[in-house]
Amino acid sequence: MAQPWSDKLRPVVPYVPGEQSKNPNIVKLNANENPYPPSPKAMEAIGQFDCSKLNLYPSITSAPLVEALAAYHHLSKEQVFVGNGSDDVLALCFLSFFHSATPIFFPDITYSFYPVWCSLFDIPYRQIPLDDGFRICPRDYDAPNGGVILPNPNAPTGISEGRAFLEDLLAHNQDVIVIVDEAYVDFGGYSALELIDQYDNLVVVHTFSKSRSLAGLRVGAAFASAPLIAQLNAVKNSYNSYPLDSIALAAATASIGDEAYFRATLKKVMDTRERTAKALEALGFLVYPSHSNFLFVTHPNKTAEEIFLACKEQDLFIRYFKLPRIENHLRITIGTDEQMDRLLAFLRTYLQP
């Protein structure tokens, strides 16, 4: 019911994340979480954390993590920014870099949080259709715009573009900021990090939620030229000075120091992805090439919605987006081999002619 103050509330249409469930038996393949635990070193850092120090604010510059990331990626610490998950980092990027009356550009099929931030921050935007194979056409981004953002690999398609594509995009968009959201890049995609010294308008965003199994800790990062990072820090300090808590800082920093575990976990997820893709193809699914920790699929005989609901009945949670162009597609997160076998076993029975 309308209240006298109702018109004072900001109208918002929020982002809807993958469904959560309290049922311990569900196979949760709907939020692109990593099925493996975080690095033992990260868990040890939390176990050994001196809680008596929680009376103190964390480092205002998130110094230990910024320094560890700078060393890891061979950048200077002036080129690194961290935040409370990459959603926080991306929201701050939208606030910091998209400040033009000309619409920003991003694909029509993409991370569905982008239009949400645009409406929250009053940023005009235009969604550029992907081609019929769900690929981005770089020439579509040559028109005047207020900035560009794209995930690479794209979500929810999992399709990845390489260096030539990104250099082409950057070369044609030098007077605006170009953000590449690399949430899934560690699973075999091309990272634009190596282009940061060459293009001072490029921002690369990473997350600890996927490849580092730390979705619950909420840690993300941005990498860019020093002036862009200074701008991000100025906006962050106009909004929330301490986005990363001391425990998150300690654990995320420890995770960066465990390369062997990181590589081994990535390999397990990628091996399972390839095996699952083949098994799904054998069941008649069209499976898009994926460089991420999920598969984007469609089936010729059953609608995506039917498959989604049938899976849910069996406590198998996958992701279905009732959105134009992809309403007959499903996004399936790569879980453990056992989880994927449970899904495949059900699909084999369900799809029997």
Ligand code: PMP
């Ligand atoms: N970017 C993309 C493309 C994503 O799919 C996600 C996960 N929903 C994020 C960013 C945000 O991840 P997080 O906030 O957990 O770092």
